[in-house]
Amino acid sequence: MKLILKILTVIFVCAGVLGAWYIYSKQPIRSGEVSLTNLQAPVSVRYDERGVPHIQAQNEADMYRTLGYVHAQDRLFQMEMVRRLARGELAAILGPKLLVTDRLFRTLGIRAHADAYAAKMDTSTPANKALAAYLDGINQYQNIHPAPIEFDILGITKRPFTAADTLSVAGYMAYSFAAAFRTEPVLTYVRDQLGADYLEVFDLAWHPEGVVSPPLSTKDWHGLNRLAHISQQAISDSGLALFEGSNAWAVSGSRTSSGKPLLAGDPHIGFAVPSVWYEAHLSYPGFELYGHHQALNPVASLGHNMDFGWSITMFQNDDIDLIAEKLNPDNINQVWYQGQWVELQSRTEQIEVKGEDPVTLTLRRSPHGPIINDALGEHSGKTPIAMWWAFLETDNPILDAFYQLNRADTLAKARAASEKIHAPGLNIIWANASGDIGWWAAAQLPLRPSGVNPTFILDGSSAEADKLGFVPFTDNPQQENPERGYIISANYQPVPDSGIEVPGYYNLPARGIRLEQRLSDNSVQWNVQNSQALQLDTGSGYAQLLLKPLLPIIKTAASADEKELVNLLSNWDGDHKTDEVAATIFNQLVYQLAFEAMSDEMGDGFFATLIRTRVIDFALPRLAEDPDSPWWDNQKTSVTEDRAATVTVAWRESLKHLRITLGNNTANWQWGAVHTLTHEHPLGQQKPLDILFNVGQFAVPGGHETPNNLSHKIGPAPWSVAYGPSTRRLIDFADPSQSLGINPVGQSGVLFDQHYRDQAESYINGQYHKQYLSEADVAANTEDTLQLVPVK
Structure with missing residues (x-):
């Protein structure tokens, strides 16, 4: 018995040691020295108490290569998941339950579009050079370090990250903004099946002549509703974040305590572990930026430095049209288009499915775009529904746009960068230390024939589905240095000075009205402190x-x-306070x-x-x-x-x-008893892994369309918060080195890392952390230093 006990003790000790070593081997390395190929000079990475890297390089390529390396060691699994979602490759690691999601994303054409775009990229442009260096940093990290724990659990095989992956992720972001998949089938159903009287509560123009002809069948309607459901569930089933809305405002120096512009922003995105943004302070001689980066993107989507800064909100313009095609009764491979029968294009793609045989898809395309109800397979109705999508139909040099925006220190430069954003539509809210503020609704807005209401499914056999071109960017909604001294963006319908109509799926104006009431008060001089109160406001009219x-x-x-x-x-x-x-x-x-x-x-x-x-x-x-x-x-x-x-x-x-x-x-x-937030990891949807990977539950204030937009889906109590401020940022350009921000969970996506969940409670409590920008602050708050050096 004593011998058996000794043996069991040794086994348990060995298992504990092996387990500890296993976990330790997966942790980020934030100190010491690492050799990388292709570096031209040593790079210093100083980590502050939140795990934010402050990168000092001697040149641009080394800076982006280092960003890729440190981003990967904190977020490699997130990068893997988001590229698989965008490219329709989740079933290969998560099994047949994700096949429907993969079918949808393949049908959208994001993968094929990204591959074609990557094949013709000019690799000599500054933005594409930055991307190449960044991806090299990711791949070098992946090649020399153990795979994340999630790779081991799911059996994921490492493979290089490519430019096509980054471009695919841009498509995922554009898709997640698109409300047309849910809204157009519903409203068309109300119009065509219930009638004009029922449509009135939606305040939409009634055009009986727009009813699809021939009428959609019962199976068509079931298919469209299933497609709407799939489009809603696709991202949530994968455990990744869905882009939902946002607040941002810029206040001129005439309205601030400091006499300089103030910028505030809190993009509203689905909560997940890790959070969507990766913070990094980048610098090399002649360039500096404190930025918030998305997975697989070298350039910051949000950022600031001592001279300028910007935030984004969703424009929510309607850049997708669903189009019912008229089939040739004598040839099911033809549709009526501009007065003649034309052939549908088709291609096949194969989806790998874990534990099962691969699935082969036949994907069709009409002159209007991909036939999206092909995603439903045998459940599809007889009427092909095409999708015209600005993301697929424009040049959309979005990487170049944000590369320039990362360097846009004047109104003219920020405006020129914004003009290059074609899809998804974004509001760019910008300010600089020189005293300027600006807002540009950035998108290529399609010109539709007069009288066409894109809220409904369009008839592909008529001219109503055609596009006549795009609105000139100068006619997009925008403002620069308005006399009132402030700019607000909160996802409500904009009214452009040009007078053009901008169809879209806008949010309630409630948040915008609430912000307008506060910011229009001329007795208030705005500063970082009262701006915090406004970002955390939980009221609504x-x-x-x-x-x-x-x-x-x-x-x-x-x-x-x-x-x-x-x-x-x-x-x-x-x-909506927690005790209400x-x-x-x-x-x-x-x-x-x-x-x-x-x-x-x-x-x-x-x-x-x-x-x-x-x-x-x-x-x-x-x-x-x-x-x-x-x-x-x-x-x-x-x-x-x-x-x-x-x-x-x-x-x-x-x-x-x-x-x-x-x-x-x-x-x-009380509200806090039924209104809660849990940050879910993709593996946290499976018990008992939720105990390990998820963060929360927390009782939270705020609600649907309050400024502190901790929002839930309409439904019966209790309510799980689905999305909200993905960060809260405040920058007073009197001293941008004192800017404030917060991450909803933590900087790291590595389980058991100290920065996996270290900001979660601060976020719930409405606290902010300093975003170190000055050399003195970075030096004083450095906790670890990692040196990257060229391979000798």
């Missing part, structure tokens, strides 16, 4: 707007013991109102899609105001319900659900 016509009905319907709850709603200011009970009641009521009014007409599938669109946010207040809307009648009953009857049912069902879910003690209905 949307609640009062929606509740105003409903409260009289609810007061009549409420029982005696519900009067206190009605009073809470009546007196509530719309602030009214916020919980309101958000449950929002879902219940939509469900009781619309689910009977839409059916379960289309209703589930509708409440994932932005148009529902606009529709509900208009519905609440209109007592005569046909939506109020429940088609499943033999009587005709009016607004009062349906609102009463929504109120009672809301309280019933909350009592079942949270108990009868309404003191336990």
Whole structure:
């Protein structure tokens, strides 16, 4: 027995030692010396207390090569996952459940487009040289270091990263901005199946002549709704971040305490582990930038230095048209286009599937674009639905655009860089230390025939699906140094001075209105401190707007013991603090109102899609105001319900659900109890790996379309926060070295690393960290130094 115990002890000790060595071998190396090929001179990488690298190089190529190396050692698995998602290669490592996602991304044509683009790239341009050096740094790290833990778990084989991978990731970003896949099928269904009266709550022009001819079949509608569902789920199933919205503003020196411009930005992106942004301070003689980088991108998407800075928000212009093609009844490989039958192009691609045989896809393309319902295979309807997408139809030199934006220290340079962004549409909000502020809605906006409403699926057999060119960039929405002294961007519909219409899938103006109310107050001199309060504001006027016509009905319907709850709603200011009970009641009521009014007409599938669109946010207040809307009648009953009857049912069902879910003690209905954030890792979707890889749960304030946009999907309580500020940045150009920022989780994506989750609680508590830019601050806060040297 003693011998057995000794043997078991030795085994456990050895296992512990091996386990510790295994974990240690996977950790980032932030000190010492590493030799890299292709370096021209030594490079210093100093890491601060948050794990942010401060890179000092002697030339540009060495700087970007080093960035690739350090980015990879913190985020290699993220890079691997995002390229596989964009290129339709997830099923090879995650199995058949991701086949539907791979089919979608192959059908979108991102992979083929990126490969063709990479093949004709001019490798001599500064931006492409930067990309080549950066990718070399990634690949050198991958070649000489053990693979991340996730590679071992999933059986991923290392392979080089290429320019086509980076270009594919740009396509993923453009796709994640696109709301057309969810919205156009839903609204077309309302128009063609329910009629004009039902369309009125969406405030869209009614064009009966636009109804697709011949009409879509039941199988077509089922296929379109399935496609909408797949497009929504594709990224969330992979555990990667979806781009959703954003806030940004720039304030002129005339309105600030310091007398210099102030820049604020917080892009709204899906939460994940690791977070989307990788912070890095880059420098070589003649260049310096503190930037926020996406995986596989050498140039910063957000950045600043002592002279200038910028942030981005989603433009949310409609750069995708879904087009129903008319098939030749005598030849299913032909569609009617511009007065004649034309052949569909086709190609095949093969998808590797873990544990199963490869799947071969036949992908078709009409003159309008890829046939996207080919992604559904046998579940597709008989009508081919083509996709015209600006990302595939423009030159879109987005890498060159941001390379220039990383160096744009004047209005003219920033404007010229922004003009090169074709898709996805982005708002560039920019400021400099010289006193200028600017905003450019950057996108190539298609010119459609007069009277065409791209909110609906278009008829490919007519001229309405044709494009007449693109709007000149000078006619895009934009402002430079406006007299009012500030610029706001918050995803609402812009009104360009040119007077052109810019169709899009815009967010509620609630956030923009809230920011406008604060920033238009001439008695306030803006600084970093009161700007923090504005970024962290959890209030919204949307609640009062929606509740105003409903409260009289609810007061009549409420029982005696519900009067206190009605009073809470009546007196509530719309602030979504964690201790608010009214916020919980309101958000449950929002879902219940939509469900009781619309689910009977839409059916379960289309209703589930509708409440994932932005148009529902606009529709509900208009519905609440209109007592005569046909939506109020429940088609499943033999009587005709009016607004009062349906609102009463929504109120009672809301309280019933909350009592079942949270108990009868309404003191336990606080917002923080039902509104929580968990940062999910791709492997954290599988128990018990969630315990290791995920970060959270946290009770969080904020809500749907509050400035602190910690937002959830419309649905019944409880609510998991889906997206929110992916960073919060504040830069006062009186002294940009004192700029502030925060990462929602941590700088590192390496499990067990000290920077894996070290900022998560600070983020929830609304704290900020200094972004070191000056040499004195970098030196004083250096915790580790890594030297990269040329191979001798």
